[in-house]
Amino acid sequence: EPEVTQTPSHQVTQMGQEVILRCVPISNHLYFYWYRQILGQKVEFLVSFYNNEISEKSEIFDDQFSVERPDGSNFTLKIRSTKLEDSAMYFCASSVGRSNTEAFFGQGTRLTVV
Amino acid sequence: AQTVTQSQPEMSVQEAETVTLSCTYDTSESDYYLFWYKQPPSRQMILVIRQEAYKQQNATENRFSVNFQKAAKSFSLKISDSQLGDAAMYFCAYRSAANFGNEKLTFGTGTRLTIIP
Numbered sequence: 636e637p638e639v640t641q642t643p644s645h646q647v648t649q650m651g652q653e654v655i656l657r658c659v660p661i662s663n664h665l666y667f668y669w670y671r672q673i674l675g676q677k678v679e680f681l682v683s684f685y686n687n688e689i690s691e692k693s694e695i696f697d698d699q700f701s702v703e704r705p706d707g708s709n710f711t712l713k714i715r716s717t718k719l720e721d722s723a724m725y726f727c728a729s730s731v732g733r734s735n736t737e738a739f740f741g742q743g744t745r746l747t748v749v
Numbered sequence: 750a751q752t753v754t755q756s757q758p759e760m761s762v763q764e765a766e767t768v769t770l771s772c773t774y775d776t777s778e779s780d781y782y783l784f785w786y787k788q789p790p791s792r793q794m795i796l797v798i799r800q801e802a803y804k805q806q807n808a809t810e811n812r813f814s815v816n817f818q819k820a821a822k823s824f825s826l827k828i829s830d831s832q833l834g835d836a837a838m839y840f841c842a843y844r845s846a847a848n849f850g851n852e853k854l855t856f857g858t859g860t861r862l863t864i865i866p
Contacts, residue, residue, distance in 0.1 A: 666852055678794070678840060680853040691853055724792055730852065738854060740786075740794035 637661045639741035641727050647747045648717055656712045656744045658727030667710045668728040668738065669702065671695065678726065684710065717748045751776045751843050755857035762831045763865050769816075770826045770860045772841030780846040783817065783824045784854070788838040797839070800824065802846070828862075836864045 640659040648654050660667050669681040682692040684702055701713045710729075714721055724745050728738040752775045762768035774783070785797040800808045800817050808815050812832075816825045828835055841857040 668853065670854075672792075677858045678842075678854075678856040680855065683852050685852075693853075726794060728794075728854075737796060737799065738852075739796075742791070742793045745792075 637739075639727055639729055639739050641725075641741035641744050643744060644742065645745045645747070647749060650719055650748055651716050654714050654717055654746065656714075656725050656727075656746070658710045658712070658729075658741055659708055660710055660727065660729030661739055662708070663731065664729035664739075665732045666690075666730045666738075667702075667704070668730075669712045670726040670728065670740075672724040672726065672743075673720075674723070681712070681725075714746075717746075719748050722746055722748045751778075751781075751845070751855050753841050753843050753855050753857035755841055755860050757860045758858070759861045759863070761863040761865055762828075764831055764833060766831055767827060767829045768831055768862065770828075770839050770841075770862065772824045772826070772857055774822050774824065774841070774843050776822070776843065776845075778845055778847065782844045782846060783815075784842040784844070785813070785815070785824075785826045786840045786842060786856075787835075788840060788859070789836070794840070798826065831864050833864050833866065836862060838862075 642657045667684040672678045682696045683690045699715045724743045726743045727741040730738045754773045781802045783800045787795045787797050798810045798813050812829045814827045838859045840859045842854040
C-alpha cells in the first residue's frame with residue numbers, strides 16, 4: 636500500500652539553527668500539506684501546496700517557514716532559525732485532489748529544539 | 750472560520766463494549782467533509798472514517814460508524830466491540846468542499862480512548 640514517508644523520524648537541533656524536514660508524498664498525489672502538533676495539543680494546519688505553489692497558509696506559517704518541492708518527489712519544510720516553541724511533531728500529508736477527499740499522513744517527524 | 754469541538758478529553762470502555770465519542774463543529778458552509786482520525790502511541794495519524802455532508806446516510810467502516818446530524822452540526826463516532834488495539838487518541842476533523850485553497854483539515858482537540866481489559 637502506498638504511503639507518505641517522512642525523514643528523519645526525530646531531529647534535535649540547537650535554537651537558531653535551520654532545519655529541513657523531508658517528505659515523500661504518494662506518487663500520484665497533487666496536494667501536499669504540513670501540519671504541526673505540539674505535545675499534548677491538537678493538530679494544527681501550517682500550509683498547503685499545489686501546482687508548485689502555496690495554496691493556503693496559516694498564521695503560524697510566518698517568514699521563518701518555507702516549503703519546496705525541489706525534485707518532483709520530495710516535499711520539504713524548512714524552518715530558518717528555530718525557536719524553542721517550534722518543538723513539535725510535524726506531519727506531512729498528501730491527497731490526490733479535491734475530487735478525492737482523503738489525506739494520507741506520514742508517520743511524523745519529532746522536532747526538538749534545545 | 751470553522752471550529753471543531755471535542756468535549757470529552759478522555760473516555761474509557763471495557764473491551765468488547767461499545768463507546769461513542771462526541772464531536773461538534775461550527776460552519777456556515779453547506780458542503781463539507783468530516784473525518785475521524787486515530788492517533789495511536791506511535792503518533793501516526795490514521796484515517797478511521799469519513800462522511801460527506803451531502804450524504805444523509807451515516808458512514809460505516811466495519812466496527813466504526815458515525816452518527817451525522819447535519820442540522821445539529823454533530824458528528825459522533827461509535828466503536829462497537831472495542832478491542833485493545835483501539836486505544837488511541839481520536840481526532841475529529843473538518844474539511845471544506847469549497848474551491849481552491851480550502852483543502853486544509855481543521856482538527857478538534859482530541860479524545861483519548863482507553864480500553865479496559
